[in-house]
Amino acid sequence: MKINCLLLFAFITLNxxxxxxxxxxxxxxxxNQMTLEEKVGQLNQYNDDGIATGPVTPDGDKEGQIRRGExxxxxxxxxxxxxxxxxxxxxxxxxxxxLIFGQDVIHGYKTTFPIPLGEAASWDLKxxxxxxxxxxxxxxxxxxHWTFAPMIDIGRDPRWGRVMEGAGEDTYLGSLIAKAxxxxxxxxxxxxxxxxxxxAKHFVAYGAVEGGRxxxxxxxxxxxxxxxxxxxxxxxxxxxxxxxxxxxxDLNGIPATGSSYLQRDILKGKWNFEGFVVSDWGxxxxxxxxxxVKDGKEAAYAAITAGCDxxxxxxxxxxxxxELVKEGRVNIALIxxxxxxxxxxxxxxxxxxxxxxxxxxxxxxDAFNNPEHTKASREIASKSIVLLKNENNLLPISPDVKTxxxxxxxxxxxxxxxGFWAIELPEVNYDKFIVSQWDGVQNRISxxxxxxYAKGCDIDGDNKDGFAEAVSVARQADIVIMSIGERWxxxxxxxxxxxxxxxxxxxxxxxxxxxxxxxxxxxxxxGRPLVFNWIADNVPSILYTWWLGNEAxxxxxxxxxxxxxxxxxxxxxxxxxxxxxxxxxxHFNTGHPAATDSTLFxxxxxxxxxxxxxxxxxxxxxxxxxxYSDIKLSKGKMKNTESTEVSFVIxxxxxxxxxxxxxxxxxxxxxxxxxxxKELKDFKKIRLNPNESKVIRFTITNDKLCFYNQKLExxxxxxxxxxMIGSASDDIRLEGEFELIH
Ligand code: GLC
Numbered sequence: 001m002k003i004n005c006l007l008l009f010a011f012i013t014l015n016x017x018x019x020x021x022x023x024x025x026x027x028x029x030x031x032n033q034m035t036l037e038e039k040v041g042q043l044n045q046y047n048d049d050g051i052a053t054g055p056v057t058p059d060g061d062k063e064g065q066i067r068r069g070e071x072x073x074x075x076x077x078x079x080x081x082x083x084x085x086x087x088x089x090x091x092x093x094x095x096x097x098x099l100i101f102g103q104d105v106i107h108g109y110k111t112t113f114p115i116p117l118g119e120a121a122s123w124d125l126k127x128x129x130x131x132x133x134x135x136x137x138x139x140x141x142x143x144x145h146w147t148f149a150p151m152i153d154i155g156r157d158p159r160w161g162r163v164m165e166g167a168g169e170d171t172y173l174g175s176l177i178a179k180a181x182x183x184x185x186x187x188x189x190x191x192x193x194x195x196x197x198x199x200a201k202h203f204v205a206y207g208a209v210e211g212g213r214x215x216x217x218x219x220x221x222x223x224x225x226x227x228x229x230x231x232x233x234x235x236x237x238x239x240x241x242x243x244x245x246x247x248x249x250d251l252n253g254i255p256a257t258g259s260s261y262l263q264r265d266i267l268k269g270k271w272n273f274e275g276f277v278v279s280d281w282g283x284x285x286x287x288x289x290x291x292x293v294k295d296g297k298e299a300a301y302a303a304i305t306a307g308c309d310x311x312x313x314x315x316x317x318x319x320x321x322x323e324l325v326k327e328g329r330v331n332i333a334l335i336x337x338x339x340x341x342x343x344x345x346x347x348x349x350x351x352x353x354x355x356x357x358x359x360x361x362x363x364x365x366d367a368f369n370n371p372e373h374t375k376a377s378r379e380i381a382s383k384s385i386v387l388l389k390n391e392n393n394l395l396p397i398s399p400d401v402k403t404x405x406x407x408x409x410x411x412x413x414x415x416x417x418x419g420f421w422a423i424e425l426p427e428v429n430y431d432k433f434i435v436s437q438w439d440g441v442q443n444r445i446s447x448x449x450x451x452x453y454a455k456g457c458d459i460d461g462d463n464k465d466g467f468a469e470a471v472s473v474a475r476q477a478d479i480v481i482m483s484i485g486e487r488w489x490x491x492x493x494x495x496x497x498x499x500x501x502x503x504x505x506x507x508x509x510x511x512x513x514x515x516x517x518x519x520x521x522x523x524x525x526x527g528r529p530l531v532f533n534w535i536a537d538n539v540p541s542i543l544y545t546w547w548l549g550n551e552a553x554x555x556x557x558x559x560x561x562x563x564x565x566x567x568x569x570x571x572x573x574x575x576x577x578x579x580x581x582x583x584x585x586x587h588f589n590t591g592h593p594a595a596t597d598s599t600l601f602x603x604x605x606x607x608x609x610x611x612x613x614x615x616x617x618x619x620x621x622x623x624x625x626x627x628y629s630d631i632k633l634s635k636g637k638m639k640n641t642e643s644t645e646v647s648f649v650i651x652x653x654x655x656x657x658x659x660x661x662x663x664x665x666x667x668x669x670x671x672x673x674x675x676x677x678k679e680l681k682d683f684k685k686i687r688l689n690p691n692e693s694k695v696i697r698f699t700i701t702n703d704k705l706c707f708y709n710q711k712l713e714x715x716x717x718x719x720x721x722x723x724m725i726g727s728a729s730d731d732i733r734l735e736g737e738f739e740l741i742h
Pocket of ligand 1: 053
């Protein structure tokens with residue numbers, strides 16, 4: 001058996017090597033035929049004239065440029081027919097180099113999944129991989145070759161609207177999610193007609209923009225960069241990500257697009273990345289606005305020398321690179337390297353063998369009408385919902401309830417359930433395709449249950465005219481479900497908010513309904529952590545429902561009525577007030593730690609606000625209860641060449657089957673640089689039936705103890721470590737310790 005495995009491994013390896021050599025040869029042969037103008041053409045990407053995800057440069061003659069081989073790629077070209085039109089023109093060019101088509105397939109193509117931050121709350125890597133797999137299958141069937149995903153920016157500031165697009169605040173969780181999403185999108189590898197190229201973005205530290213203001217500056221130590229923000233990108237490289245997208249922000253004074261430290265030293269050098277780097281929309285030309293270069297020509301020079309291979313939409317490369325090469329300022333070798341990287345991907349995708357490979361109408365129809373995709377969307381959506389509170393076990397709603405009032409501005413909405421970065425396909429009737437929250441609950445309630453509705457108010461604005469009707473409807477019910485939150489387009493790109501309270505008069509609506517004395521369940525729809533202290537303190541049951549995709553209504557009903565037991569855990573810390581930001585669980589202790597909310601004097605505490613978050617990273621409840629016991633470590637002392645195992649027992653002591661995300665946190669008590677009070681180092685999502693218990697084991701290896709020291713060496717240091725097993729970062733159930741010996 002072992003021999004067979006070895007032979008199979010050898011065969012596959014040799015096959016991959018042979019394919020690479022074959023493509024390398026084809027790339028060289030083509031490169032040798034290309035003129036300088038055609039080479040520069042491959043480095044340009046333009047948007048189609050339809051949907052734009054950035055400021056469009058009107059320049060009319062796209063088709064002529066394609067026909068002359070002056071364009072290598074396009075984005076936001078929707079549908080097989082449209083893709084075919086542009087590819088037809090590319091086939092009229094001298095060398096018939098196919099275009100490659102990119103699209104922001106961030107959380108689904110036709111089938112829409114929860115926003116990525118919502119999916120991250122599932123802590124279900126398999127589910128996130130499946131979601132990406134389905135998105136790729138549909139996108140590739142729809143003519144898309146390349147998704148600008150996964151977005152893997154660590155985000156610790158909920159004022160930043162793009163936290164909705166990533167995996168939250170934790171580097172360990174974010175790195176695993178990056179891997180899962182890259183593998184999901186790429187399936188069995190490029191060249192398959194259900195696989196798309198991937199794009200790790202935004203390189204790098206875009207999530208650390210000052211003030212949470214999109215596109216703003218970022219300034220941090222190299223140690224913080226290496227420790228917190230780079231690892232998910234290295235995980236994406238290790239997972240085989242096809243391309244990188246650099247970032248709008250400047251980092252320590254250098255725009256990411258013009259940073260050779262990032263793109264050449266780290267990415268293409270240290271990490272030996274062989275794919276290509278695309279700029280973000282216009283970010284090459286935007287270096288003029290940064291004040292980093294004086295004009296488009298210098299922008300092109302700075303970007304190409306820094307390792308940015310493709311210019312999305314700025315025209316800097318198109319207008320300047322030929323001249324820069326002719327005048328000897330840019331070595332043709334740099335151009336050739338960028339062109340090789342891009343051509344390699346086009347060969348790998350099989351586009352030279354068949355430029356219309358992804359333009360199959362029947363395949364598009366089949367992929368867009370697969371019930372398995374809808375089923376998966378519903379399952380992943382229900383796993384993403386986080387039960388923040390459930391006093392008196394008000395949830396799940398009993399089937400005997402006679403009358404339910406369903407109140408709030410989100411109840412009967414359709415498209416907002418998709419959230420930001422959802423794809424708009426012209427042939428889809430979204431009001432039919434999306435299950436609204438009202439539809440979902442209506443479809444699920446028992447025969448004898450009456451469902452009443454009132455909108456109550458809008459998401460924003462100060463109009464309370466609808467309050468009276470809402471209160472009257474609530475009075476007629478046995479229980480009230482409310483669905484409120486921010487508007488779907490209050491988070492996403494260029495959607496930073498200085499105030500992340502629930503907008504408008506929605507919280508006042510909740511107070512008015514609460515005053516009726518009826519039991520209330522509040523659901524909050526959002527693309528980021530919001531502030532809602534009154535609701536959090538006074539409402540018995542709260543669900544965080546993010547933006548759940550086209551199966552939102554069914555997923556919400558599954559949770560409300562207990563068909564699915566909630567299992568989501570927060571991937572980001574929820575602050576009590578904006579003033580607490582930045583706030584994250586894996587902070588340093590400082591010399592004046594505010595160990596509890598009441599230790600104020602001479603500590604890092606605020607004098608006017610509790611120090612703890614409103615809801616902690618990793619927080620999420622269940623309809624059942626889990627008991628943790630019997631922690632054991634296999635070694636009290638561990639050499640850095642060994643590992644130690646921590647085991648414990650978890651038991652379901654409630655009456656519902658449930659999934660629990662058990663979390664392993666470690667603390668390095670003393671280091672050559674200060675170390676966080678705790679760091680997530682492993683987790684498992686465990687399903688247990690009532691009264692069932694399991695022994696869970698985590699293996700602690702030396703690499704889980706490593707960190708970047710002052711010299712940026714990634715290594716562990718001898719000393720004592722705390723071991724914490726928790727249901728959340730602020731809900732540690734079991735503790736242990738061990739000593740690392742070098
Ligand atoms: C946008 C976004 C980027 C996206 C690109 C193309 O500005 O920053 O994430 O992939 O442009 O839409």
